[in-house]
Amino acid sequence: SGKPNxxxxxxxxxxxxxxxxxxxxxxxxxxxxxxxxxxxTGNTIKNTSLHGMLLTVDKGTYSGDVTITDNTADxxxxxxxxxxxxxxxxxxxKDNYIYNYQGADADxxxxxxxSNVTIENNVLMVTSAxxxxxRVNSAAxxxxxxxxxxxxxxxxxxxxxxxINIVINGLGKKYDGTITVDGxxxxxxxxxxxxxxxxxxxxxxxxxxxxxNIAPNYPHNVTVEDCTFKGDGTSVIGGIRYRQGFNNxxxxxxxEGLYLFIWTTGGNNITIDNVDGxxx
Numbered sequence: 001s002g003k004p005n006x007x008x009x010x011x012x013x014x015x016x017x018x019x020x021x022x023x024x025x026x027x028x029x030x031x032x033x034x035x036x037x038x039x040x041t042g043n044t045i046k047n048t049s050l051h052g053m054l055l056t057v058d059k060g061t062y063s064g065d066v067t068i069t070d071n072t073a074d075x076x077x078x079x080x081x082x083x084x085x086x087x088x089x090x091x092x093x094k095d096n097y098i099y100n101y102q103g104a105d106a107d108x109x110x111x112x113x114x115s116n117v118t119i120e121n122n123v124l125m126v127t128s129a130x131x132x133x134x135r136v137n138s139a140a141x142x143x144x145x146x147x148x149x150x151x152x153x154x155x156x157x158x159x160x161x162x163x164i165n166i167v168i169n170g171l172g173k174k175y176d177g178t179i180t181v182d183g184x185x186x187x188x189x190x191x192x193x194x195x196x197x198x199x200x201x202x203x204x205x206x207x208x209x210x211x212x213n214i215a216p217n218y219p220h221n222v223t224v225e226d227c228t229f230k231g232d233g234t235s236v237i238g239g240i241r242y243r244q245g246f247n248n249x250x251x252x253x254x255x256e257g258l259y260l261f262i263w264t265t266g267g268n269n270i271t272i273d274n275v276d277g278x279x280x
Contacts, residue, residue, distance in 0.1 A: 056082070092118045201230045
């Protein structure tokens with residue numbers, strides 16, 4: 001049952017499956033209300049004028065399982081997923097990729113009123129250093145994951161702000177530049193930054209690939225994992241420099257053509273695990 005509107009789908013029903021569809025230039029992929037058991041997977045959503053998906057209620061809450069996985073969005077003009085009234089439903093939103101996000105809200109996935117919600121491995125894709133810088137500057141509280149849509153050139157500064165957790169996932173692409181972690185904006189101790197799956201390779205004279213700023217507030221909770229670092233044997237001094245921060249980790253990384261792979265100048269709780277470097 002339900003009434004039609006300018007959406008593709010609106011109903012109060014059970015066991016709804018929306019899969020392997022491609023939509024382009026409509027308001028949104030779907031609008032669901034008070035639905036029990038929902039699966040939305042394998043869809044391609046392009047150029048929506050509203051949310052990619054809206055799951056909401058007129059009364060009551062959702063129930064059963066709500067699973068939103070393996071969807072691709074490109075050019076949506078509001079949040080990728082907006083869900084209200086999640087209630088006790090087991091909500092899983094993961095492994096979705098969002099390109100060319102046009103929404104004004106930094107939290108491109110927002111679920112309210114839920115007690116059993118998992119949101120992970122959803123990647124907002126970036127195409128340049130300027131794009132990445134803009135996204136991290138406006139990141140929302142909670143977890144924000146940004147992925148490389150292509151090889152990227154240019155320097156980026158990642159601010160550490162209260163309760164804003166950031167993942168930069170290179171997805172195996174090359175990065176020619178320096179990522180500087182700036183702790184001067186932080187006010188708490190729980191912020192995290194993960195840099196992973198990037199093939200760092202400089203063409204210029206940058207001194208480091210991952211660098212941390214100086215006092216007064218040193219960066220903390222920075223993990224670099226599953227990355228490669230390649231220098232030209234002359235101009236790049238080192239791969240990673242950790243200063244006086246704490247809870248910093250380097251793991252499962254390799255380097256070649258560097259004078260220094262990892263340089264630490266103080267700090268607490270530094271972990272270096274399973275790294276391999278060939279100098280010049």
